Amino acid sequence: xxxxxxxxxxxxxxxxxxxxxxxxxxxxxxxxxxxxxxxxxxxxxxxxxxxxxxxxxxxxxxxxxxxxxxxxxxxxxxxxxxxxxxxxxxxxxxxxxxxxxxxxxxxxxxxxxxxxxxxxxxxxxxxxxxxxxxxxxxxxxxxxxxxxxxxxxxxxxxxxxxxxxxxxxxxxxxxxxxxxxxxxxxxxxxxxxxxxxxxxxxxxxxxxxxxxxxxxxxxxxxxxxxxxxxxxxxxxxxxxxxx
Amino acid sequence: xxxxxxxxxxxxxxxxxxxxxxxxxxxxxxxxxxxxxxxxxxxxxxxxxxxxxxxxxxxxxxxxxxxxxxxxxxxxxxxxxxxxxxxxxxxxxxxxxxxxxxxxxxxxxxxxxxxxxxxxxxxxxxxxxxxxxxxxxxxxxxxxxxxxxxxxxxxxxxxxxxxxxxxxxxxxxxxxxxxxxxxxxxxxxxxxxxxxxxxxxxxxxxxxxxxxxxxxxxxxxxxxxxxxxxxxxxxxxxxxxxxxxxxxxxxxxxxxxxxxxxxxxxxxxxxxxxxxxxxxxxxxxxxxxxxxxxxxxxxxxxxxxxxxxxx
Numbered sequence: 001x002x003x004x005x006x007x008x009x010x011x012x013x014x015x016x017x018x019x020x021x022x023x024x025x026x027x028x029x030x031x032x033x034x035x036x037x038x039x040x041x042x043x044x045x046x047x048x049x050x051x052x053x054x055x056x057x058x059x060x061x062x063x064x065x066x067x068x069x070x071x072x073x074x075x076x077x078x079x080x081x082x083x084x085x086x087x088x089x090x091x092x093x094x095x096x097x098x099x100x101x102x103x104x105x106x107x108x109x110x111x112x113x114x115x116x117x118x119x120x121x122x123x124x125x126x127x128x129x130x131x132x133x134x135x136x137x138x139x140x141x142x143x144x145x146x147x148x149x150x151x152x153x154x155x156x157x158x159x160x161x162x163x164x165x166x167x168x169x170x171x172x173x174x175x176x177x178x179x180x181x182x183x184x185x186x187x188x189x190x191x192x193x194x195x196x197x198x199x200x201x202x203x204x205x206x207x208x209x210x211x212x213x214x215x216x217x218x219x220x221x222x223x224x225x226x227x228x229x230x231x232x233x234x235x236x237x238x239x240x241x242x243x
Numbered sequence: 244x245x246x247x248x249x250x251x252x253x254x255x256x257x258x259x260x261x262x263x264x265x266x267x268x269x270x271x272x273x274x275x276x277x278x279x280x281x282x283x284x285x286x287x288x289x290x291x292x293x294x295x296x297x298x299x300x301x302x303x304x305x306x307x308x309x310x311x312x313x314x315x316x317x318x319x320x321x322x323x324x325x326x327x328x329x330x331x332x333x334x335x336x337x338x339x340x341x342x343x344x345x346x347x348x349x350x351x352x353x354x355x356x357x358x359x360x361x362x363x364x365x366x367x368x369x370x371x372x373x374x375x376x377x378x379x380x381x382x383x384x385x386x387x388x389x390x391x392x393x394x395x396x397x398x399x400x401x402x403x404x405x406x407x408x409x410x411x412x413x414x415x416x417x418x419x420x421x422x423x424x425x426x427x428x429x430x431x432x433x434x435x436x437x438x439x440x441x442x443x444x445x446x447x448x449x450x451x452x453x454x455x456x457x458x459x460x461x462x463x464x465x466x467x468x469x470x471x472x473x474x475x476x477x478x479x480x481x482x483x484x485x486x487x488x489x490x491x492x493x494x495x496x497x498x499x500x501x502x503x504x505x506x507x508x509x510x511x512x513x514x515x516x517x518x519x520x521x522x523x524x525x526x527x528x529x530x531x532x533x534x535x536x537x538x539x540x541x542x543x544x545x546x547x548x549x550x551x552x553x554x
Contacts, residue, residue, distance in 0.1 A: 019341035080337035088354040089327040
């Protein structure tokens with residue numbers, strides 16, 4: 001049973017990557033969109049790219065991991081292809097994990113491209129590699145689960161796109177990408193603390209620029225909780241939708 | 244003498260949808276067995292409960308009451324084991340547009356645990372069998388409707404299931420494609436595969452099925468072999484005479500009688516008495532369509548018109 005689940009999960013991930021993710025529009029959405037925003041703010045801030053690097057990485061993970069993940073299940077339900085996966089000998093959580101792994105792998109791949117650029121530009125000195133890897137892995141997993149949740153929550157692809165943007169854009173402006181959390185008004189800081197991107201960017205910032213290990217542990221813990229919670233809810237919603 | 248256990252056993256299977264299952268009764272205590280190696284036709288108009296039955300038998304949804312066993316396994320509690328041994332062809336050809344024919348087949352096999360070394364060989368063999376060898380590297384999206392259907396069936400067979408569920412396999416196909424598909428289905432039976440076929444084409448069912456169930460409004464109204472069902476209407480065998488004036492056909496006369504030879508004699512005598520020439524004499528036996536009309540009270544057009552005509 002577990003062997004069937006693992007095989008199905010990996011199969012779904014590869015199929016999604018080949019069929020949906022590795023297409024030029026996704027790659028541009030995953031990298032160019034965050035890059036354009038960050039460069040625009042960097043120019044305004046007088047070229048302080050080092051400060052914006054964690055935000056750029058976090059934003060790339062968010063946009064790349066959710067680019068297709070937020071619509072793929074809705075799309076496959078519409079065309080009947082999801083039923084094909086549901087007929088395969090694997091349990092629903094394994095199917096969902098395969099879908100999430102696809103988004104996560106794509107998010108990480110795009111994130112790694114940006115990371116190479118960041119490391120080339122600013123050098124690897126002082127970077128906490130383990131913390132950076134954990135933050136990027138958990139960030140990609142968390143955002144992919146968020147995409148999956150969006151994808152199962154609605155019936156139409158255009159609704160999924162709308163809902164994904166409703167979640168992504170506030171996160172982009174409140175998650176610490178362009179404006180440090182400490183500079184936000186108190187009530188907005190509370191709102192920002194409800195958003196997973198905040199914790200992802202904070203953990204990446206701690207990995208790149210150093211800081212409290214306890215703070216980093218808390219960030220990773222919150223990201224893990226977001227990931228597990230959204231995965232569980234997305235799986236439950238999908239089970240109800242297809243029953 | 245030992246009897247082999249049924250490939251599919253269904254007992255009082257019931258499904259309600261909506262309002263916490265107090266809503267619409269889609270399937271009402273349906274019971275039947277399908278012996279192994281048989282083509283079993285499940286016929287009925289739209290909304291009769293055909294697709295609901297397939298969803299219950301393939302583990303896609305859970306019954307409100309009753310039992311369904313496939314290959315001896317309880318579908319409700321052992322869905323994953325059942326899924327491993329069945330192939331399903333849904334009404335819509337639902338492979339992946341963005342993958343090639345070959346890659347679609349390989350992906351299907353991967354999901355079902357076909358060893359990696361086997362996948363390529365089997366995919367090539369299936370493409371040849373379904374006359375798609377020259378489409379190996381063509382995207383699924385680029386295939387004709389008939390080819391999509393054929394590849395969807397090939398994908399359902401790729402892991403060599405013991406039972407194949409075919410939901411309206413020839414709907415929307417042109418005459419040639421539908422004919423090829425029927426030949427494929429007949430071929431499956433010859434290979435010992437059990438086929439559960441839903442269709443609204445009564446002629447197709449008559450040609451392909453060893454046994455049929457007629458379902459209307461969630462209830463089975465008839466369940467027997469095609470021959471036995473037609474035998475119920477044997478008393479209605481008709482003799483049709485084409486009468487003419489000289490060589491020109493002028494009239495077709497139909498006589499319904501239980502005793503065919505007597506009816507023919509009577510008709511010929513009558514034609515001679517009328518001074519008419521007999522151009523042709525045909526016996527018209529009851530069809531499955533006649534049985535359907537008699538047992539359901541619905542016109543045969545009801546079942547076929549809903550799906551947009553005959554293939």
